[in-house]
Every structure is written in structure tokens, then in C-alpha cells.
Amino acid sequence: MTTTVFPAYRIFPIGDTAISVDFGNIVDENINSQVLGLFEYLKKHPLAGMIEAVPAFSSITIHFDVARVRRAGPAGTTAFEILRNELKQLLKEGIPLQHPEKRIIEVPVCYDPSFGHDLATMSEVTGIGVEEIIQIHTSITYRVYMLGFLPGFCYMGEVDERIALPRKQHPQHVEAGSIGIAGKQTGIYPLSSPGGWNIIGKTNLSLFNPNANEMVFFKAGDEVKFISISRDEFTRN
């Protein structure tokens, strides 16, 4: 059986009820795929006492119930040590290679300045025209590395260096559906919320439907392509 060979990692507690496996402070498609593989594996084969696992860019955090973990391990050992040993063993043995279905999702975006509130400032700072910023943003197929921050909010990468502006100093009100850029990340706000990302456009797609079967539109591992649409097309949808 083909197994995943994991790269070097660090393992540490996040307090007394969580443990993290961290493959380095980097954004890397291969490492992220391995994190997601490990996440899927743990979902199917949860460790004793595990409450849930949360994948991120290059790390996974496992939340656990101290009493239940302790009952499953040798006496006199902390829950953290028990889980650390199990995870080390699992990572050493490797897990069956996963072949997740690849989904490429097209996201229609209206980059009109009435939605892309920060386009003008971005153009000023970078010296790149608004049209070209839009062209650069739509030219790349992005990967959804992880979900977090808000229900259904996806962190996608990587944005072209030329338009990779850092977060704004002061968070502002951002409307649901807004597309933002923060460094080399791009994302879509599923809900209206305060936020510090540079807002460049808006989509009509509904990314979070709490009562639907598929509550959340994107999954980590998805590929996303932004398609520029006019204001007319946006209002018609």
C-alpha cells in the first residue's frame, strides 16, 4: 500500500485540551495536501478522546477531552504525552495515500469600484492600474488552503506579488460576498463582518447557508478561478 511520507514536524500543546502537529510556517501545496490527508484520516479513525481536528495551512490541531484520553492511555501519563506518542507513531508509519476529488470552482466577481472599495488605494500604492489589478487577480487559479475566521471563510493563495498588499491597519465593515487580499492570500467574506483585508470586488455566490445540507460552499483543497463580471451581470444574477 502506498503511504504518505510526512515531512519534518514539530508537535506541541495548545493549552491542556489541544495538541498541534506543525510542518513549518510555510504555505506549500504539498504540505497542505498532507495536512488535509491527515485530517481526513483522523476523521475516519479518531484518536481515543479526540473531540475534533482542525486543519490549517501547514498544521493540524486536535482538540481532546483530557479524561477520555487519560482513560485510554497508560497510568501516570499526561493526555498530551499519550496523544503525542500516538501521533508520532501514526506519522512514522504513514497513512494511506489519499486521492481527493479535485474540484475547480469558478467564482463570478464584480470588480466595480462601488464594491471594490480599496481598488483605488491599491492602484495608488502599487502604481498598477485598476484594470491591470483585476487582470492579475483573475489570471491565477487559487487553492483553498484552509477555512477559518468566519463560517465558510476560505484562505486562498497565492496572490501575485505585485498586488499582495498587507492587511489594513484598521479593520472596517466588510459586506458579505466581498473579495479581499491580505498579503499573498485572497478570500471571500461569507458574512458581513469587520475585516482588515483590501476589498477588490464582490460575488453573488452564497458561501454559508446554515440550514442547507452543504452549509459551506468551499472545501479545503478546492481550486478557484475568479471571473470578472460587469455590474449589469452582477445585478441580474
Place this chain on the structure above:
Amino acid sequence: MNLRVIKGGVMDTVQDLGRNGYQYLGINPGGAMDQMSARVANILVGNSPDEAFIEMHFPASAFFFEQPALIAVTGADFKASVNGEEIPLRHPVLVSKYSILQFEGLVQGTRACLAIHGGINVPKWLNSYSTNVKAHIGGYNGRPLQRDDELPLRKQPDFEKLLGKNEFLALPWKADELRTEARADRILIIPGPEWDQLSEDSKRKFLQRSFTLTPQSDRMGYCLKGGALSLQNNQEMISAGVSFGTIQLLPNGQLIILMADHQTTGGYPRIAQVITAHHSRIAQLKPGEALRFHSCEQSVAEELLLKERSLVQQLQYACNFKLENLLHV
């Protein structure tokens, strides 16, 4: 039969112990700020510790009971009264039909828990009653309680007979030994994954200085004010796992403690973690109060948590036993 809100509070929500299993979708656990008090309140009225209850801030809501009910108030002391007469905290209290429960003054603490026998009959979302105010879902219509809301209660046993002519009756057992208090002078932490990135001077400051809770503190997080801390080298961090109690260092050198409504992941250095057994202490703090952090071993944090859980379990056995005797004799 309903529990009617006759006066709205500032931020009163239906909660339980949180919504687990959906953080991978960006859906945070939420739940009670003071989980210990939430457990105790439910146990006192014969509920499972993870039943729905009402978390209140001051000024709190006032409630009208359309039916007799068995209630308990734990956590902060807001001078709870039934029909104008003060009722004891951390006691199961029977209240008669058409009673008014209100909270008349802020004595101590920040968050009070009101549990009612049978719980609150609102729909669960993703296996939890917790209100996710940001996503407008869960709890009571996904929002804080307002005047004229009607919270459906489940059928209560025949309390009329026990009450007799009394407007309320405090049952003769209590949970004072499981009282949670705002205690800021000694908050135990364990170092976080980015602890070693702090400068030596900042590590010292963190463990020796006191930090003040600012008014921006809420259910999402506590903003602390104190001498600014710094990292050895400022390296951009990508988003990674966090949990209730994670202490993050913001770019301006100030600290934030993530609380019940925290995000599922964070991109700021996680320098330390408040141990779970001390979450209730910090949950009851008020802006302006000063905190001091002390480091402890992982094993100590786990032992304190297990000890707390076992006290709660003992209370649950004792309360269920007494309540069954009372109701079935």
C-alpha cells in the same frame, strides 16, 4: 408554556457548553464563557451539564414565568430576586406561576448563568444550543434576547404541591464549594508554541508585570493593556490552531486572550495559554481589573482540570439523588 422576557438585557444569550466538530468549516465552538458555572447551574436543577441555559451580563433581562419552574442562578452575583425578594445563588429554587425574576444590582462578577429544569426548548443547530451571534444562528433566533421574546420551556413536574402558597422556595441544598470568582491575581498559564520567540525581557515582563483588561473585551476576546512585549525577530506567521484561553501577541505589542466566541484559527504568535481550570476565573473579570500570569506544568493543568470535573460529577450525583427523592416521595 413559556418564559417571557419582560425587560431586555445588554447581552443575554442562550448557550450550552459549545458546538464541537465544525471548526474545520470555520464554525467556532462558542458556548458558555464560565463553563463551570454553566455546568453547576444545570446540575442544580437536575439537567445534564450540557443543557441549554441563559448567559447574562449586567444589566440583565427580567423574566416572567408562565408556569412554575425549578431554576438556579450561578456565576456572577447580580442580586437575583423573585417578586422583589432576593433568592440565594447556587441553590435550586422553585418559583411559582406568574413570578417575575429580575436582577437588581451588580455585586460581583461579569456573567451569570440561569438554568431551568428541562432546559430551554429551542432547536439545536449542529448539535448545540449555543447562539452564534455573528452567523445569526443557534440559541434563540440566533441573537441576544430582547423584550417580549418567549422562550419555550419543557413540561415541568408538578411543582405546585411542593410550593404550596410560597411564591418561591429555595431547596435545602447548594453548590457553594463550586463557586466561581473573578480572580485576577493568579492566572495559571502554560507556554504557547511561540513562547520561545519572545525576547528574554518580554518573557520576564509577561510573568512579572500585571495587565489590565480593557473595555474592548467581550465574548470573542479580552484585550489587555500593559508594558508592550516584543519578539526576538518579527516573523510573519501563517494562520494556525488556537483555542479558548490562547494568549496572542498583537503587532502593537499588546496581548489578547481568546474567549468563548474566538475564531477557529489565528495568525498572531501564541505566546501562552490560560489553563482550562482557570477559564472561569477570567470569564468573571471586568474591564479595569488587573491580571497576573504564573507559569505551570502541563501535568498540573491537566490535574486541576480533572479535579474540577470530578467535583462537578460528584455534585451531579448528589443533586440528582436529592431531586429524585424530593419529586418522587
